[in-house]
Amino acid sequence: MTLRGSTSESVSEASAGCTLGDDQLSDRMRVIATVFAGCEQSRELPDGFEFRFPGTNEWLVELTEFVRDERTCCGFLQVELIFEPNQGPTWLRLRGGQLVKEFIRMKLDAQGQLATSTNGTPPQNKEDTMRTTQTNQTAANIPDRESIRAELEATRKAYHELVNSISPGDWTRETANPGWRVGQILWHLAWGASFFPKGVEECRKGKARNPPTWIMNPLNELITRIGSRGATPQSVLEKYDANHARILACLDGVRDDEWDKGVKPLGAFGVYKTIESVFHSVTFHFKEHEADILAGVGRRAPSA
Numbered sequence: 001m002t003l004r005g006s007t008s009e010s011v012s013e014a015s016a017g018c019t020l021g022d023d024q025l026s027d028r029m030r031v032i033a034t035v036f037a038g039c040e041q042s043r044e045l046p047d048g049f050e051f052r053f054p055g056t057n058e059w060l061v062e063l064t065e066f067v068r069d070e071r072t073c074c075g076f077l078q079v080e081l082i083f084e085p086n087q088g089p090t091w092l093r094l095r096g097g098q099l100v101k102e103f104i105r106m107k108l109d110a111q112g113q114l115a116t117s118t119n120g121t122p123p124q125n126k127e128d129t130m131r132t133t134q135t136n137q138t139a140a141n142i143p144d145r146e147s148i149r150a151e152l153e154a155t156r157k158a159y160h161e162l163v164n165s166i167s168p169g170d171w172t173r174e175t176a177n178p179g180w181r182v183g184q185i186l187w188h189l190a191w192g193a194s195f196f197p198k199g200v201e202e203c204r205k206g207k208a209r210n211p212p213t214w215i216m217n218p219l220n221e222l223i224t225r226i227g228s229r230g231a232t233p234q235s236v237l238e239k240y241d242a243n244h245a246r247i248l249a250c251l252d253g254v255r256d257d258e259w260d261k262g263v264k265p266l267g268a269f270g271v272y273k274t275i276e277s278v279f280h281s282v283t284f285h286f287k288e289h290e291a292d293i294l295a296g297v298g299r300r301a302p303s304a
Contacts, residue, residue, distance in 0.1 A: 078096050080092070149248065154283075176292040190236045190243065259275050
């Protein structure tokens with residue numbers, strides 16, 4: 001069974017643009033990332049790409065809703081859903097001329113996401129192996145909760161010092177991170193802090209978001225550019241502090257027998273993580289972008 005949706009039979013490449021306003025786009029980007037987290041395989045077509053998803057009723061609903069919404073905001077796309085017989089997989093086809101195809105190809109090729117096996121079997125994931133490895137590791141040493149708290153507090157202090165050291169002229173300067181300016185990265189750090197408690201919950205459940213890198217990276221950049229509009233030093237400090245308080249509350253809620261629980265996300269987040277490592281990631285994330293900012297304003301990062 002095949003369902004097709006398109007706003008025109010001849011798609012003008014020059015018209016490839018989203019009709020959503022800034023206030024709607026960020027939410028839509030999250031939905032797209034969530035949908036593509038379930039993609040099992042991608043294949044090239046003459047005028048686009050197709051993506052394989054599970055053939056369950058839940059995915060039938062998920063994908064038909066996705067197509068409905070895409071037709072509303074992205075009329076340049078020709079979208080098809082193909083339901084294979086006997087509860088087989090569902091294929092989502094995105095087509096629309098060379099502009100659309102080359103954009104998708106660029107993002108896929110950059111991360112090696114187009115590589116699939118010749119017999120149509122999705123690339124083997126190593127989640128089970130990683131889980132087994134983690135299970136076999138000893139959990140004799142319980143992390144020092146207060147040391148982690150001190151590390152988080154030190155990172156918050158360093159974030160405040162960094163923000164307060166940025167002059168109005170430096171706020172819009174380019175950084176070592178291509179495409180992002182100083183103020184945008186500072187907003188990204190404050191906004192991104194909201195995801196660490198979610199990472200802890202993913203470790204508890206052993207299930208993580210799996211957005212493919214080719215879609216997550218550009219979405220991350222777009223969300224940051226939109227979300228940081230109008231941001232000020234005061235607003236990013238307030239946002240960071242609010243999320244910092246949530247991280248500390250999450251830290252207090254971790255049981256001693258939970259620290260080694262973990263999960264290996266696929267796609268853009270393909271690094272095995274445990275509950276303990278999620279908390280350390282707060283500092284890692286800050287230091288990564290602190291270096292980008294300081295390079296942009298011509299200063300050296302503090303010694304580790």
